[in-house]
Amino acid sequence: MTKENIINPQNLVYKKPSLMNNTPMHYCPGCSHGMVHKLVAEIIEEMEMTDNTIGICPVGCAVFAYNYLDIDWIEAAHGRAPACATAVKRLWPDHLVFTYQGDGDFACIGTAESIHAMNRGENIAIIFINNAIYGMTGGQMAPTTLMGMKTATCPYGRQADLHGYPLKMTELAANLEGTCYITRQSVHNVAAINRTKKAIRKAFENSLTGKGTSLVEVVSTCNAGWKLTPVQANKWMEENMFPYYPLGDIKDTTKE
Amino acid sequence: MNRIAGIIVVDTERCKGCGLCVEACPKKIVRLTEKSVNKKGYPYAIQTESELCNGCTSCGIVCPDGCITVYRKKWKEEQV
Ligand SMILES: Cc1ncc(C[n+]2csc(CCOP(=O)(O)OP(=O)(O)O)c2C)c(N)n1
Ligand code: SF4
Numbered sequence: 001m002t003k004e005n006i007i008n009p010q011n012l013v014y015k016k017p018s019l020m021n022n023t024p025m026h027y028c029p030g031c032s033h034g035m036v037h038k039l040v041a042e043i044i045e046e047m048e049m050t051d052n053t054i055g056i057c058p059v060g061c062a063v064f065a066y067n068y069l070d071i072d073w074i075e076a077a078h079g080r081a082p083a084c085a086t087a088v089k090r091l092w093p094d095h096l097v098f099t100y101q102g103d104g105d106f107a108c109i110g111t112a113e114s115i116h117a118m119n120r121g122e123n124i125a126i127i128f129i130n131n132a133i134y135g136m137t138g139g140q141m142a143p144t145t146l147m148g149m150k151t152a153t154c155p156y157g158r159q160a161d162l163h164g165y166p167l168k169m170t171e172l173a174a175n176l177e178g179t180c181y182i183t184r185q186s187v188h189n190v191a192a193i194n195r196t197k198k199a200i201r202k203a204f205e206n207s208l209t210g211k212g213t214s215l216v217e218v219v220s221t222c223n224a225g226w227k228l229t230p231v232q233a234n235k236w237m238e239e240n241m242f243p244y245y246p247l248g249d250i251k252d253t254t255k256e
Numbered sequence: 257m258n259r260i261a262g263i264i265v266v267d268t269e270r271c272k273g274c275g276l277c278v279e280a281c282p283k284k285i286v287r288l289t290e291k292s293v294n295k296k297g298y299p300y301a302i303q304t305e306s307e308l309c310n311g312c313t314s315c316g317i318v319c320p321d322g323c324i325t326v327y328r329k330k331w332k333e334e335q336v
């Protein structure tokens with residue numbers, strides 16, 4: 001069997017989704033953002049929703065998401081994506097509307113918008129990239145930073161008396177009447193990536209069928225901010241993030 | 257006998273040398289270049305012993321930048 005025999009369109013089993021264009025992504029090598037972008041592109045393509053999806057970008061490293069996925073996007077002010085998505089979904093109820101937000105965006109500056117959109121049960125999907133840090137601005141402490149974890153603004157590690165405790169937004173969201181599907185996933189290996197894909201697909205379907213707000217937290221790495229290699233960052237995440245942010249579905253009212 | 261063969265094609269200019277595909281390959285046949293870099297200055301992923309590849313797609317799936325295309329061909333030995 002020669003190489004030429006194998007490299008043939010009919011033998012193609014994996015490629016970058018076509019909805020993800022060829023613009024080089026500005027993310028650091030190995031950043032989880034790229035991985036989740038790829039999944040979002042695959043899902044929208046598979047759902048044949050390319051022309052009927054509106055994504056809301058955050059402020060944070062994913063601020064340029066609109067450059068990479070060829071769907072309609074709106075760039076919201078920092079933390080205001082759920083408010084923006086509320087308006088969009090109410091005006092275009094037949095559209096798939098989702099926000100894509102970091103932890104600084106979703107769990108800090110936008111806390112009010114996040115909680116109230118979910119409490120109102122807006123028919124939107126929220127993808128929440130929790131890398132426990134403000135990646136874009138240089139790795140400052142976020143509400144999600146783990147106890148003892150060192151960042152640019154807590155160089156001796158996060159301490160409860162000074163900084164309070166890491167905020168579990170996802171568990172909090174599960175207590176709100178308006179939410180229908182709440183899950184926490186990750187993208188550090190093939191099995192985890194496949195589970196995250198299923199979760200985001202379900203959240204997107206919930207937006208279309210109007211079941212309420214869905215939240216998919218993706219426990220992620222910021223290897224640059226954590227000052228680790230991408231492979232080390234995944235290991236560090238497994239050892240340190242997963243015990244505090246355990247993976248799995250937390251709420252699903254769509255089964256009933 | 258049923259045979260299976262895979263091969264990967266890396267978009268070496270898009271690759272950022274993160275090494276996640278190297279880690280993900282169960283056959284340990286993906287590595288980063290040691291002496292050459294792409295136009296961005298990154299070492300890039302290459303497949304070493306393509307005859308061991310079964311086209312499992314793990315390397316492609318984990319690549320955050322979508323740099324890897326995977327091909328897989330199945331055939332019966334006597335047909336060759
Ligand atoms: C109103 C406002 N306040 C502060 C900032 C500065 N700022 C930009 S990104 C960011 C934090 C982003 O962190 P996160 O949402 O976790 O995203 P990541 O980069 O980690 O993906 C901050 C504080 C801003 N752009 N606008
Ligand atoms: S700073 Fe962190 S979150 Fe931002 S692109 Fe780099 S690795 Fe990703």
Ligand code: SF4
Pocket residue numbers: 262263264280281282283284285286303308309310311312313314315316326
């Ligand atoms: S397709 Fe599978 S076996 Fe082949 S190089 Fe990629 S990870 Fe390795």
Ligand code: SF4
Pocket residue numbers: 030266270271272273274275276277278300301318319320321322323324
């Ligand atoms: S995972 Fe992708 S970007 Fe990273 S080294 Fe492999 S091909 Fe390059």
Ligand SMILES: [Mg+2]
Pocket residue numbers: 060102103104129130131132133134135142
């Ligand atoms: Mg962050």
